[in-house]
Amino acid sequence: AVKIDNARPWARTYGYEAIIRNLRDASAGDEMRVDIALQGPKSRDILFAMGVDAETKRRIMALKRTELCDAVVGPSTGSGEPFDLIVSRTGYTGEKMAFELFVHPERAVDFWNAVLKAGEPFGVRPIGLGARDSLRTEAGLPLYGHEMGLGSGKFNERDLGVAEGGFGSYVKPYKPWFIGREAFMxxxxxxxxxxxxxxxxxxGVRMAHNGDPVVDKRGKVIGWVTSCSLDMEGFLTGQxxxxxxxxxxxxxxxIYQGAPKEAGLAPAEMTLKDKATLPGTALVVSRFAKL
Structure with a gap:
């Protein structure tokens, strides 16, 4: 039994033993893992096209979002060694069907190439961090230093925490005690x-950037842009x-895109053909993309 509430030191609870390991560390040996993300509506089809037995297919099919399982995958051609994976139905793109696949680093290049080969008929494409950032922005997912964490505060405001970032529901303050509960409350x-x-x-409007001021209909500053990208319909979507x-x-x-550092002419000083700096108009939409 352990103490669970500093304000009520007599309270106790019983837990389970757990071991936390860093599978990126060389000390993990054969169990070392690195992450390759396979995201999108055909990601599971591509995974199966690499070659899986009936039991592995059943386990992967049964995965709900955020769940994971062990799996041996490929190769579908019958040549070469199969890949020992941890398959996690997670991702950073907002896709309903998405996986993060954890493979031993010595086999990461072979696995990457195998995914591209098996996925070619499905239209798989390698993408970089820029594309991933656009996807997570459109989906409403946070980036450390932008939507929360150190450096995310602007205009002399404090850095954004979990609740400011829009994820307060993930913190359960009704629980009797956890590290940081009092500070969170x-x-x-x-x-x-x-x-x-x-x-x-x-x-076709100008891109908004992290830190650009946001004002209300009366011109009062009410916040700042944290992220922005072009969505699949050609509109700028951001947070x-x-x-x-x-x-x-x-x-x-x-939103004042680009946040000009110098004020233009005062309205009373303007003449014909002078230009005033005007903000772009946006609407608050659902907190997360409705896929």
């Missing part, structure tokens, strides 16, 4: 805003930290 009482997803109302009153889906917000 105190922070929640003082929280003034939250990260939302937004979408510009017009195509921004805004005050709670402006976080409701459908609320119009206005």
């Amino acid at each position: 105190a922070r929640e009482k003082a929280r003034k805003g939250v990260v939302v997803r937004f979408r510009f109302t017009e195509q 921004a930290y805004v005050t709670l009153a402006n976080a409701v889906e459908g609320t119009p917000i206005f």
Whole structure:
């Protein structure tokens, strides 16, 4: 039994023994693993096309989102050694069907090539961090230093925590005790805003960047952009930290893309053909993409 609540030291609970290991460390030996992500609606089909037996297929088919299993996969041609994997139905793209595949680092290159070969008929393509960042932004997923974590605060505001980032529901304050519970509860009482997803109302507008000011319809600064990218329909979609009153889906917000560092002419000083700096118009949309 262990103490679970510093405010109630007499409270006890019983847990389970667990071992936490770093499978990236060489000390893990044959159990070392690195991650290759296979994401998209045909990702499971590609995995099966690499070659799996009936039991492995059953285990992978049974995986719900965030679940994982051990699996031996490939090769479908009957030549070469199969790959010993940890298959996790997770990802950083927002796709409903997506996997992170953990393979021994010495076999990572062979596995990568095997995925590309098996996936060729399905249209698989290798992508880099830029494409992944666009996908996670459109899906509403956070990036450390942008939507939460060290360096995410702007305009002399504190760095964003889990709840400010839009993930407060993942913290269970009703539990009697966990490390950081008191700090989280105190922070929640003082929280003034939250990260939302937004979408510009017009195509072809300038890109918004991390730190660009967000104002309301009266011109009052209500927050800042955290991330932005081009979505699949050609609109700029992004995330921004805004005050709670402006976080409701459908609320119009206005973004100064590029955040000019120098003010232009005062309105009273303008003449014909002078240009004023105007913000782009966007709407708050659902916190996460509705796939």
